[in-house]
Each structure stands twice: as C-alpha cells, then as structure tokens.
Amino acid sequence: MxxxxxFLRFSAPIPVDGRHRAEELRRQQATQAKAEQVYLNTLSVSxxxxxxxxxxxxxxxxxxxxxxxxxxxxxxxxxxSLKNLGLLECRPVLEDxxxxxxxxxxxxxxxxxxxxxxxxxxxEATLLGFVKHVQTDLFPINELQPLxxxxxxxxxxxxxxxxxxxxxSLTSNQDLVKLKQWLExxxxxxxxxxxxxxxxxxxxxxxxxxxEAGAFISRGKLxxxxxxxxxxxxxxxxxxxxxxxxxxxxIIEVHPTNGQDYLPExxxxxxxxxEGASVMEAQTRSSNxxxxxxxxxxxxxxxxxxxxxxxxxxxxxFAIC
Numbered sequence: 001m002x003x004x005x006x007f008l009r010f011s012a013p014i015p016v017d018g019r020h021r022a023e024e025l026r027r028q029q030a031t032q033a034k035a036e037q038v039y040l041n042t043l044s045v046s047x048x049x050x051x052x053x054x055x056x057x058x059x060x061x062x063x064x065x066x067x068x069x070x071x072x073x074x075x076x077x078x079x080x081s082l083k084n085l086g087l088l089e090c091r092p093v094l095e096d097x098x099x100x101x102x103x104x105x106x107x108x109x110x111x112x113x114x115x116x117x118x119x120x121x122x123x124e125a126t127l128l129g130f131v132k133h134v135q136t137d138l139f140p141i142n143e144l145q146p147l148x149x150x151x152x153x154x155x156x157x158x159x160x161x162x163x164x165x166x167x168x169s170l171t172s173n174q175d176l177v178k179l180k181q182w183l184e185x186x187x188x189x190x191x192x193x194x195x196x197x198x199x200x201x202x203x204x205x206x207x208x209x210x211x212e213a214g215a216f217i218s219r220g221k222l223x224x225x226x227x228x229x230x231x232x233x234x235x236x237x238x239x240x241x242x243x244x245x246x247x248x249x250x251i252i253e254v255h256p257t258n259g260q261d262y263l264p265e266x267x268x269x270x271x272x273x274x275e276g277a278s279v280m281e282a283q284t285r286s287s288n289x290x291x292x293x294x295x296x297x298x299x300x301x302x303x304x305x306x307x308x309x310x311x312x313x314x315x316x317x318f319a320i321c
Contacts, residue, residue: 075103
C-alpha cells in the first residue's frame with residue numbers, strides 16, 4: 001500500500017470482467033449516446049472497484065446502481081457501493097479533459113467523487129483524484145485532491161463506522177420490551193409509572209391531543225447518557241391504547257428529568273424498523289420541553305427507539321407481542 005500511496009495518480013489495465021460487463025450493458029441501450037455513457041460509467045466503476053479492493057476496502061458491485069441494467073438506463077450513474085460506508089461516485093473522463101462532469105442526480109447521497117480517466121483504447125484507466133462534495137455539474141480536474149487523501153478519508157470513515165457499531169452494541173438494551181404484556185399490567189424492569197419519574201406536576205404523557213381518546217397505558221424510563229456527558233439524562237415515555245387490536249398506535253415522548261426545564265439541545269429521537277433503518281426522527285433545538293413521535297405497528301412487529309446526544313447513542317428494543 002505504501003508504494004502506491006507515493007503516487008498522486010494510479011494507472012493500470014481495466015479488469016477484463018469489467019470490460020465485459022460494460023460491453024454487455026452497452027448493447028442493451030436504445031441510443032448510441034446512452035450506450036457510450038453507460039459503457040464509460042461501467043468501465044470507471046470496475047476500475048475503481050479493482051483498485052479499492054486491492055487497498056483493502058470491501059465493495060459490493062451488486063448493491064451499486066451502476067451495476068443494475070434498469071438504473072443505468074434511467075440515470076447517468078457511476079456509483080460504487082462500499083460496505084458500511086456508502087456510495088462512491090466514479091465519474092469517467094476522457095484523455096485531455098479539463099473538467100469532470102457530475103450530473104445533478106448524483107450530487108447528493110454520496111460519500112465522495114473520484115475521477116477516472118479512460119484511455120483511448122478503453123483498456124486502461126487512471127485514477128486522477130477525488131473530492132468529498134460537489135455543487136456544480138462541471139468540476140475542474142486541477143482542483144481534485146490526490147489519491148492518498150482518498151484512502152485516508154475512507155479509512156477515517158471506516159474507523160468512525162466501527163466506533164459507532166461498538167458504541168451501539170454497548171448501549172443497546174438487548175432485552176425486548178413486549179408491549180402486549182403492558183395491557184396485562186406486566187412491565188419490564190426500569191419502566192416506571194410516569195408520576196414517579198416526572199413528579200405529580202409532570203406533563204400528561206399521552207399529550208393533550210390524546211386526552212379525549214381515552215386513557216393510555218404509559219410508562220417511562222430514565223435514560224442516562226453516562227459520565228461522558230455529565231448530568232445529561234432524559235425520560236423516555238411510551239404510551240399505547242388499552243386495547244388488543246391488530247394494529248396498535250404508539251406515542252413516543254422524551255421529557256427532561258424532574259427539576260429540569262428543557263431537554264438537551266441537539267438530542268435526536270429516532271424510530272428504527274426491525275432491520276435497523278431509520279423511519280422517522282425528531283430533534284431538539286435550544287428550548288424544547290419535550291419531543292414526540294407517533295406511529296402504528298401491527299401485532300408481531302418489532303422496532304427500536306434510538307436516542308442520540310453528541311457521540312453517545314442508546315437503543316431500546318420493542319416488540320408487539
């Protein structure tokens with residue numbers, strides 16, 4: 001790795017399987033212009049993929065839009081999926097080009113942009129450099145950062161991702177909170193009556209909008225962000241209707257601890273689905289007394305609530321069972 005990093009650019013033959021894939025996708029296009037676009041995009045992605053794999057980064061061509069026939073046909077896309085990191089856009093440029101063309105449709109949702117110069121023979125390529133962000137369709141090649149910066153940047157992203165995974169694994173409550181048992185007055189340890197946590201003058205946990213809909217079953221839990229964020233704790237409240245329907249309405253609220261007027265600033269409340277993907281989110285500003293999210297789940301479904309404050313995240317897992 002060290003020998004390659006000494007160079008500002010990297011040149012090598014384009015992998016044979018990448019050239020075959022590019023030719024295959026080119027034949028499936030309706031116009032000559034689209035065929036050339038898809039051909040160059042695929043060559044660029046294949047070359048960048050080969051280089052980054054040699055550098056020790058895990059890639060997944062099958063999760064890249066550029067490797068999909070339909071996506072290539074509908075868009076001008078040259079993305080490469082890097083495992084746990086995101087999409088790296090690999091924009092092709094021809095020899096003697098002064099600018100990299102970055103279509104508007106790929107100017108977001110990317111971890112970076114790398115310029116790949118394709119030779120006139122279409123058998124060799126050169127990685128010219130990269131940038132993290134673009135805000136214009138034409139980016140000057142002479143403003144690209146060198147390749148060693150790209151490798152350092154990707155390594156930093158990898159370390160950050162590993163740290164997040166480790167943090168989540170330490171702060172995630174692996175015990176499922178089974179919400180249907182709440183209907184039978186069976187509550188898991190740590191989930192207390194609202195009056196105990198918020199005091200007798202605490203806010204109505206189901207919210208004033210729900211006051212006419214009947215009594216909700218509510219419990220709260222003290223969420224302490226630990227010694228790293230000193231004296232930072234909040235109350236997580238979950239409320240659900242006292243019925244046993246197939247679909248259950250759920251209200252998630254976060255309140256300051258008893259004696260505090262406001263929640264911490266930039267506190268994120270996130271609802272995750274059973275695969276860990278974010279489906280909704282709320283965030284505090286400078287003077288929020290509470291934040292709230294509402295959604296519905298069917299019997300048998302699982303979800304998680306994630307609270308994030310600074311570098312600390314805490315996850316609570318739930319199931320409608």
